[in-house]
Amino acid sequence: MAPETIEPTAPPLRAPSPPPTDRPLHTLPAPFTSSNLEVLTQGAEALVYKSVFLTPHTPCVVKYRPPKPYRHPVLDRRLTKARLLAEARVLVRCKRDGVDVPGVLGADWEGGWLVLEWVEGKTVRGVLDGWAERGAGEKEGILGLMERVGLAVGRLHEIGVCHGDLTTSNLMVRVPEKKAEVQEQNDELEGDIVLIDFGLASHSTQNLQDEDRAVDLYVLERAFAATHPKAEPLFKDVLSAYGESFKGARAVLKKLEDVRLRGRKRSMLG
Amino acid sequence: MIALGLEGSANKIGIGIISHAPSKPPVILANLRHTYNSPPGEGFLPKDTALHHRAWVVRLIKQAIRQARITIPDIDCICYTKGPGMGAPLQSVALAARTCALLWDKPLVGVNHCVGHIEMGRSITGAENPVVLYVSGGNTQVIAYSANRYRIFGETLDIAIGNCIDRFARTLMIPNDPFPGYNVEQLAKKGRHFVELPYAVKGMDASFSGILAAADVLAKGLDESLPEEKRLRTEEGELVTREDLCFSLQETIYAMLVEITERAMAHVGSKQVLVVGGVGSNERLQQMMGMMARDRGGSVFATDERFCIDNGIMIAHAGLLEFQTGVATKLEDSTCTQRFRTDEVYVGWRE
Numbered sequence: 152m153a154p155e156t157i158e159p160t161a162p163p164l165r166a167p168s169p170p171p172t173d174r175p176l177h178t179l180p181a182p183f184t185s186s187n188l189e190v191l192t193q194g195a196e197a198l199v200y201k202s203v204f205l206t207p208h209t210p211c212v213v214k215y216r217p218p219k220p221y222r223h224p225v226l227d228r229r230l231t232k233a234r235l236l237a238e239a240r241v242l243v244r245c246k247r248d249g250v251d252v253p254g255v256l257g258a259d260w261e262g263g264w265l266v267l268e269w270v271e272g273k274t275v276r277g278v279l280d281g282w283a284e285r286g287a288g289e290k291e292g293i294l295g296l297m298e299r300v301g302l303a304v305g306r307l308h309e310i311g312v313c314h315g316d317l318t319t320s321n322l323m324v325r326v327p328e329k330k331a332e333v334q335e336q337n338d339e340l341e342g343d344i345v346l347i348d349f350g351l352a353s354h355s356t357q358n359l360q361d362e363d364r365a366v367d368l369y370v371l372e373r374a375f376a377a378t379h380p381k382a383e384p385l386f387k388d389v390l391s392a393y394g395e396s397f398k399g400a401r402a403v404l405k406k407l408e409d410v411r412l413r414g415r416k417r418s419m420l421g
Numbered sequence: 422m423i424a425l426g427l428e429g430s431a432n433k434i435g436i437g438i439i440s441h442a443p444s445k446p447p448v449i450l451a452n453l454r455h456t457y458n459s460p461p462g463e464g465f466l467p468k469d470t471a472l473h474h475r476a477w478v479v480r481l482i483k484q485a486i487r488q489a490r491i492t493i494p495d496i497d498c499i500c501y502t503k504g505p506g507m508g509a510p511l512q513s514v515a516l517a518a519r520t521c522a523l524l525w526d527k528p529l530v531g532v533n534h535c536v537g538h539i540e541m542g543r544s545i546t547g548a549e550n551p552v553v554l555y556v557s558g559g560n561t562q563v564i565a566y567s568a569n570r571y572r573i574f575g576e577t578l579d580i581a582i583g584n585c586i587d588r589f590a591r592t593l594m595i596p597n598d599p600f601p602g603y604n605v606e607q608l609a610k611k612g613r614h615f616v617e618l619p620y621a622v623k624g625m626d627a628s629f630s631g632i633l634a635a636a637d638v639l640a641k642g643l644d645e646s647l648p649e650e651k652r653l654r655t656e657e658g659e660l661v662t663r664e665d666l667c668f669s670l671q672e673t674i675y676a677m678l679v680e681i682t683e684r685a686m687a688h689v690g691s692k693q694v695l696v697v698g699g700v701g702s703n704e705r706l707q708q709m710m711g712m713m714a715r716d717r718g719g720s721v722f723a724t725d726e727r728f729c730i731d732n733g734i735m736i737a738h739a740g741l742l743e744f745q746t747g748v749a750t751k752l753e754d755s756t757c758t759q760r761f762r763t764d765e766v767y768v769g770w771r772e
């Protein structure tokens with residue numbers, strides 16, 4: 152190794168300025184106009200709006216995947232079309248096989264939109280945050296909720312569907328209908344679990360591997376750990392309900408142990 | 422307080438000296454680095470890299486101290502990279518750190534390499550609580566801070582993104598100097614045709630090994646000695662070039678990174694992204710990340726190569742933050758480890 156001159160690096164003067172942050176307005180494709188829409192969330196993939204379907208009293212969700220300016224147009228079209236169609240197909244199958252999901256009312260893969268049934272309720276994430284803020288009590292209610300989460304995910308896996316992005320934000324607790332008007336705090340622990348956002352879902356009747364199911368659970372486990380430190384211990388209750396939910400669930404739990412160990416640079420001690 | 426930082430987890434040896442004063446921004450007194458480059462078509466081997474670090478560590482420390490205009494008694498602690506990284510280079514630098522600590526009777530602080538990158542990035546850019554994308558030759562992680570830990574939201578399921586780029590550079594016999602990713606980026610700027618490659622995102626995780634394999638197969642079709650009909654062509658029938666493949670690889674894998682980062686931002690509700698690590702110095706990645714952040718009404722923070730690429734300053738900085746909370750590493754515990762998760766570190770210096 153020949154000695155080379157070492158170039159000293161000077162201290163920085165100031166941070167590089169972040170790029171401008173004024174957000175461009177997405178124009179929605181026909182037949183939607185911005186006037187009858189209310190933005191619900193901006194997910195990673197899609198803008199989600201609340202609108203009405205057929206009658207002014209039937210609320211619905213419009214899920215619009217705008218073109219991503221950072222992606223190469225060829226890649227962008229390919230991903231948008233594949234994901235939108237996959238999502239619609241999986242939702243239809245779930246609905247048919249008795250998994251509680253929002254139904255598909257309409258779709259256009261060139262335009263990048265999907266119209267779905269409205270779900271009245273809160274996300275599990277929101278419910279858990281509220282529960283943690285109230286002091287993490289109400290043992291019975293929260294354990295019941297975790298059990299229903301485990302059963303819902305188990306039913307999904309039983310029919311051969313993997314969610315692909317199973318986080319606590321993608322699980323909703325439906326408000327029991329009769330109580331929609333007068334809601335008490337504990338009620339939010341009572342409703343049915345509805346799975347939403349199947350944008351990364353996959354379905355297969357034969358080939359669905361325990362591996363994919365286990366990765367689903369692993370993603371959910373990390374979502375519990377990452378977002379709600381207080382909710383982390385609850386995940387074992389989700390798993391135990393899942394383990395009873397269908398034939399083959401035990402094998403998935405076994406696989407989950409392998410998946411956990413595979414995270415990179417995980418300590419050799421466990 | 423002044424800290425000396427020693428970094429050598431991969432093919433760069435970095436020596437940095439930083440000074441912290443209460444309620445003032447940290448001052449960088451010296452930031453020196455020397456890189457071991459292997460010939461084109463080869464990666465750096467641990468034993469050769471360790472030899473390189475051993476050959477350079479003494480003169481770099483001497484020069485850093487001279488440049489900082491300090492004397493040995495001014496130094497409060499010696500920080501070194503405990504892991505993660507390659508074993509042999511880590512050991513050679515840890516040995517140097519222990520030697521200095523005994524020679525000068527200074528406390529030691531073992532630092533997690535990833536936490537070093539994050540803390541340096543935060544300090545340089547002023548980003549308060551960003552989602553961090555840490556991308557380098559050995560690591561690919563999407564990280565967010567919560568309750569005294571840097572928690573990993575998404576990561577690679579197999580090889581690191583930098584490793585994918587470096588190995589593709591080896592396939593095309595692209596030089597390793599100054600670093601393969603830089604040379605791939607320069608070629609990609611001249612690429613015109615987008616060749617489709619696999620796209621592998623699973624939730625907030627990504628996988629790169631299949632893409633590398635596919636790109637390597639495509640690269641075989643570039644060989645000029647092949648008969649005309651066997652050479653790789655676009656759908657329009659034009660010949661695909663090295664530049665096109667570099668361009669397509671970058672477009673695909675960076676789109677994956679931006680996507681998993683965006684998903685993590687949506688999940689934690691953050692509007693800031695901080696990109697750190699060697700691959701973070703790629704201008705195309707910074708540009709794509711900027712477009713994504715702008716669409717979300719947020720902003721992206723990135724640093725230049727002085728702080729993106731492994732350096733001693735980040736180790737000194739993160740080590741000193743930890744030292745100020747009263748934590749030091751005992752001599753008998755001053756080991757190093759190839760496996761050291763980002764979320765194992767208790768971050769006592771943040772609220």
